[in-house]
Amino acid sequence: MGRIVTLDQNMINMIAAGEVIERPANVVKELMENSIDAGAERIIVEIAGGGAKLISITDDGAGMSADDLRLAFESHSTSKINKAGDLEAISTLGFRGEALASIASVARVTAVTRQRQSNQAHRIEIDCGEKSPVEPCSADYGTKIEVRDIFYKLPARRKFLKTANTEFGHISKHFTRIALANQRLDLRLIRDGREVHRLPKGQTLRERIEELFSRDIAENLLETHSNEKGIEVYALLGTPGISRTNSQLQYVFLNGRFIRDKFIAHAVKEAYRGNMDPSRYPVVFLFIKMPYSEYDVNVHPTKIEVRFYNSNMVHSQILGALREKLLASDLDTMAMAPRYQRESIGNEVRDTPQQAGQHGRISKAMEDFFKKYKTPSQRQFSFQNASSTKTGTSGQKFNNRNPSQKQQIESEEKPGFDYRPRDKYLQIDDSYIVAQSDDGFVVIDQHALHERIIYEDLHKRVSQNNLQSQKLLIPETLEINESQKQLLNDNKEIFDKIGINIADFGPRTISIQSFPTLLRRAPASDFVADLLDMLAEKAVSTDSQNLLDEVLHMAACKAAIKVGQRLSDSEIDELLARRAEVDNRSRCPHGRPTTLKFSISELEKQFKRT
Ligand code: ADP
Numbered sequence: 001m002g003r004i005v006t007l008d009q010n011m012i013n014m015i016a017a018g019e020v021i022e023r024p025a026n027v028v029k030e031l032m033e034n035s036i037d038a039g040a041e042r043i044i045v046e047i048a049g050g051g052a053k054l055i056s057i058t059d060d061g062a063g064m065s066a067d068d069l070r071l072a073f074e075s076h077s078t079s080k081i082n083k084a085g086d087l088e089a090i091s092t093l094g095f096r097g098e099a100l101a102s103i104a105s106v107a108r109v110t111a112v113t114r115q116r117q118s119n120q121a122h123r124i125e126i127d128c129g130e131k132s133p134v135e136p137c138s139a140d141y142g143t144k145i146e147v148r149d150i151f152y153k154l155p156a157r158r159k160f161l162k163t164a165n166t167e168f169g170h171i172s173k174h175f176t177r178i179a180l181a182n183q184r185l186d187l188r189l190i191r192d193g194r195e196v197h198r199l200p201k202g203q204t205l206r207e208r209i210e211e212l213f214s215r216d217i218a219e220n221l222l223e224t225h226s227n228e229k230g231i232e233v234y235a236l237l238g239t240p241g242i243s244r245t246n247s248q249l250q251y252v253f254l255n256g257r258f259i260r261d262k263f264i265a266h267a268v269k270e271a272y273r274g275n276m277d278p279s280r281y282p283v284v285f286l287f288i289k290m291p292y293s294e295y296d297v298n299v300h301p302t303k304i305e306v307r308f309y310n311s312n313m314v315h316s317q318i319l320g321a322l323r324e325k326l327l328a329s330d331l332d333t334m335a336m337a338p339r340y341q342r343e344s345i346g347n348e349v350r351d352t353p354q355q356a357g358q359h360g361r362i363s364k365a366m367e368d369f370f371k372k373y374k375t376p377s378q379r380q381f382s383f384q385n386a387s388s389t390k391t392g393t394s395g396q397k398f399n400n401r402n403p404s405q406k407q408q409i410e411s412e413e414k415p416g417f418d419y420r421p422r423d424k425y426l427q428i429d430d431s432y433i434v435a436q437s438d439d440g441f442v443v444i445d446q447h448a449l450h451e452r453i454i455y456e457d458l459h460k461r462v463s464q465n466n467l468q469s470q471k472l473l474i475p476e477t478l479e480i481n482e483s484q485k486q487l488l489n490d491n492k493e494i495f496d497k498i499g500i501n502i503a504d505f506g507p508r509t510i511s512i513q514s515f516p517t518l519l520r521r522a523p524a525s526d527f528v529a530d531l532l533d534m535l536a537e538k539a540v541s542t543d544s545q546n547l548l549d550e551v552l553h554m555a556a557c558k559a560a561i562k563v564g565q566r567l568s569d570s571e572i573d574e575l576l577a578r579r580a581e582v583d584n585r586s587r588c589p590h591g592r593p594t595t596l597k598f599s600i601s602e603l604e605k606q607f608k609r610t
């Protein structure tokens with residue numbers, strides 16, 4: 001061992017950088033937080049090469065004087081706290097005074113800043129800790145910080161960086177958290193010259209969620225608000241129908257700061273207990289406000305964890321607020337019957353006119369069916385072979401049933417619906433199958449069930465490395481662009497795993513040589529195109545196991561029997577036979593139910609026969 005020496009400041013900063021700056025995304029987070037602390041209303045984030053090449057953050061905040069600009073990049077320099085007492089109630093996102101110094105010790109940094117009231121802007125350049133003098137320049141008010149070639153003098157760290165896609169995924173994750181926590185901000189995220197997100201100020205939270213995630217998520221959130229015992233809770237709670245396989249879509253913000261906290265995660269899980277498959281994670285956006293003095297943020301270098309002084313109270317307030325809302329929302333019904341059942345039980349869920357029409361027809365058909373089913377003289381009612389005219393989506397009435405069927409029960413009702421009678425099954429709207437069960441009957445969503453069957457099959461075979469793939473007689477070709485080509489290379493393992501074999505076929509064309517037998521219902525080139533789209537969106541932010549899972553979900557969805565597809569009795573037979581063999585058959589891979597059960601006693605109740 002050598003002699004002990006005191007490290008110079010730049011070494012200290014580089015070591016400190018190891019704690020906070022693990023990858024480009026951390027730089028983006030720290031710089032955006034600085035902009036917010038500086039009172040910015042607008043932040044533009046530009047990224048090149050996944051952030052390894054360039055990260056540029058431009059804000060319209062307070063700016064810095066020449067002196068402050070010089071100091072800002074010194075370690076332990078901050079304008080946010082100045083005495084020990086301040087640490088007890090930190091209201092800013094930053095306070096450690098380390099971020100800029102750390103960042104500047106591991107990259108080439110340029111900062112340009114101007115205070116609003118001043119007409120002189122200033123600029124400083126720092127190359128891995130080597131500072132240039134501060135010089136006057138001209139610029140708009142606010143601050144622009146550019147960070148280039150991160151870790152270029154630290155080959156070991158640089159090597160640790162993943163592909164541009166992955167690094168951008170991390171950046172996008174932090175951007176999303178900040179965008180959700182700071183609704184009033186006007187935010188843009190630009191990647192390699194292309195605008196990825198534009199979030200204008202004044203957007204509602206739901207609009208923001210729709211832009212950042214999807215419409216499906218934005219439209220399936222229950223809102224709740226409570227303010228008790230000094231803890232204000234505002235939450236958008238995902239319905240069970242949009243639950244996930246992991247907790248990635250659980251966002252918790254404490255006074256505007258994204259945090260992870262096991263007590264809060266537990267409270268969320270508890271709140272949903274009994275309303276959701278316990279192996280799934282609800283989508284939750286939770287905003288907590290409480291006095292800064294009630295918790296400590298100075299426990300983790302990236303401040304993602306905090307210490308509550310009274311964690312039991314926080315737990316019980318959150319659990320109480322969420323649980324109350326979830327219990328009041330009749331989630332069971334929403335989970336079990338996301339679409340059609342709502343109407344018949346008189347829930348106040350509004351539908352689009354088109355949905356309403358469809359619901360009307362379906363519930364009418366079911367009502368008809370219930371009545372026939374329960375006719376005492378015809379307990380074992382079997383449908384006779386009547387016409388099988390297809391019902392148009394406009395819900396045309398169909399009126400030419402064979403007279404023997406119209407006896408008794410039907411005399412009391414309006415004539416009405418083409419239910420295409422069959423020997424054993426009833427297929428409603430070419431989408432739902434009604435079949436008898438031991439104590440009543442079941443209604444099956446043909447797409448959801450088939451999706452689950454294929455998913456389980458795929459899952460099993462992929463994990464046993466036993467997915468059969470078929471060489472295509474005539475390889476299908478597909479045109480792709482540069483970034484798709486990159487995606488193909490980056491995710492080759494996934495394509496291999498699911499048995500899709502691809503060869504180059506000209507500069508911008510690929511040819512699909514083989515394709516999994518299980519997915520034969522999906523056209524190969526469409527499937528690969530969709531898969532590339534999905535990877536473009538997901539590969540960046542998802543780890544490999546979850547990504548594979550997402551791919552299997554998508555594959556199952558694409559290869560499954562569609563809604564609106566007429567099935568023969570033998571196809572239905574086969575579907576139901578396979579149903580008996582699969583695990584998790586009562587829900588599709590997205591967590592929606594595949595099967596609704598109706599017992600005779602339930603029918604009797606509904607028809608007030610008891
Ligand atoms: P901290 O945020 O913990 O104070 P930083 O190293 O991130 O430490 O920043 C140091 C200081 O530089 C801040 O306290 C602030 O005064 C100033 N600063 C950083 N970024 C900006 C910005 N975008 N606009 C105005 N001032 C800034």
Ligand code: MG
Binds near residue numbers: 033
């Ligand atoms: Mg900071």
